[in-house]
Amino acid sequence: MALRIYNTLTGSADELVPGGIKKEKIGDYPPVTIYSCGPTVYGYAHIGNFRTFVFNDFLRRYLKFRGFRVDHAMNITDVDDKTIAGAVTESISLKEYTERYTAIFQEDLTALNIEPVEHTPKATESIGAMIEIIDLLVKKGYAYAMEGSLYFPVDRFKSYGRLSRLNSREIKSGLRYDTDEYAKDDVRDFVLWKAPKENEIYWDTPVGKGRPGWHIECSAMIRKIFKTTIDIHTGGVDLIFPHHENEIAQSEAAYGEQFVRHWIHVEHLLVNGSKMSKSLGNFYTLRDLLAKGYSARSIRFLLVSAHYRKQFNFTIDGISQADQALERFDNLLIRLKEIKKEGAPNPHVPNLIDSIFADFTGAVDDDLNISRGMGMVFEFIHAVNTMINDEKLTRMDADSIMLALKKIDAVLGFIFSEGSEKPGIDAAWVESMIAERLAARNSKDYGRADAIRRILLEKGIILEDTREDTRWKIRN
RNA sequence: GGCGCCGUACCCAAGUGGCUAAGGGAGAGGUCUGCAAAACCUUUAUGCAGCGGUUCGAAUCCGCUCGGCGCCUCCA
DSSP: OOOEEEETTTTEEEEOOGGGSOOSSGGGSOOEEEEEOOOBOSSOOBHHHHHHHHHHHHHHHHHHHTTOOEEEEEOBBOOSHHHHHHHHHTTSOHHHHHHHHHHHHHHHHHHTTOOOOSBOOBGGGOHHHHHHHHHHHHHTTOOEEETTEEEEOGGGSTTTTTTTTOSSOOOOTTOOOOGGGSSSSSTTOEEEEEOOOTTOOOEEETTEEEEEOTTHHHHHHHHHHHOSOEEEEEEEGGGIIIIIHHHHHHHHHHHOSOOEEEEEEEOOEEETTEEOOTTTTOOOBHHHHHHTTOOHHHHHHHHHHSOTTSOEEEOHHHHHHHHHHHHHHHHHHHHHHHOOOOSSOOTHHHHHHHHHHHHHHHHHTBTTOHHHHHHHHHHHHHHHHHHHHTTOOOHHHHHHHHHHHHHHHHHHOOSSOSOOSOTTOOHHHHHHHHHHHHHHHHTTOHHHHHHHHHHHHHTTEEEEEOSSOEEEEEOO
């Protein structure tokens, strides 16, 4: 079975064929080249932004799970109107400003268990690559100057609008564009290189003094890193037009070859039924939520679990539900670790493991249907729990199930939580309390036993008695 | 105004032509247990926004209606 993913360019779920030439085995393919539109580092990214970044991470992890190699780039936009304005507001240099928010962004990615990608180019460090493409566009007649800026003439690029399916840009009713107000020949034309403004950062280059237009950055970086047609380009749906449309126009006009084979767009995160965005002010940052006591792990679970092509309404209640669901994993892992039974492995376990891999892969191969895939994982958990109840698992079985879960978690990234030992809790003290409680129970002093349970609960520690002994865990 | 998406149980969410409509959360009953928890078992949509139509057969295809959202402008 092949991995199929919806391609915005073709409007259908296309098989992923890295390099564009079909091979017999996945291992024969060249690395999948992926470019993801990264953040503009002004202020804190919100979790709507992180939905896309978590998706990118899930995608690359799944590709690796399926045996592909990946070569993935994500840019950092560190010069544009917003970053310039932000630096002015905070009265610091642009570099200082963008470095601050880039560092914060990286911390958030780490908190969400997002893997580092192979390349993270910054706009300000890629000016040379931008000049190269702009120069080519000028030479080929795909650029015109006006008031010191360079623009791309959209009408010269015949397939413009193919990605967004906006053949001739429709004008919103009741809103008329006065073309005289635009310093361009056509309202659709976009800027490649912006003329310097008073007191603003600029670069003195062969194509003139100024700074990059928004779209040129991605085209230039893709060329610089990957040299030729890339396999996958990802981003939020709001980038389809005009950003990605313009990237295609520039790159294909300049280099005369296909820019990207497979366009993947992630739908919006909604809050109270409307798009979460900075301009609307209806957003949560990761830090807001962590400060309220929700875990990054639960947020990752929530963001991963929603299918990427569906708008997803973000709610606090949703995080709580995710929290509860994660406890099923935690409890299963605790139970698996406790299995001590020696002896030959249960012959049914390998079949069970084979089928979870087959079911999971079958589901996710279908346009990354992770919701169904996770349903399969929960069914697996259920089956394993039942076998534990019936004492049908040996130590070896438990280890092989644990290994299978680790492989699946290489994709999901939330089953095994790191740092389960929370700081501020003295394990030895907990153990001594448990011992005291055991003594109280043995002498049938249940009042004392229950008091100890309450004392620990106040510290967020939950006691659970099993047949052999008492285990403890930290309340989420 | 143009283009597109969505409406499945108390909540979240798969399923897009054919056995009894996945899965998670929450609730109820049960097993186990000094208590509690965990886990397991049972249970909660003759029903898939509404109305028509196509079909032997539709949540799934077509039409209309209602409701919600997105893009067309910086935006993940």
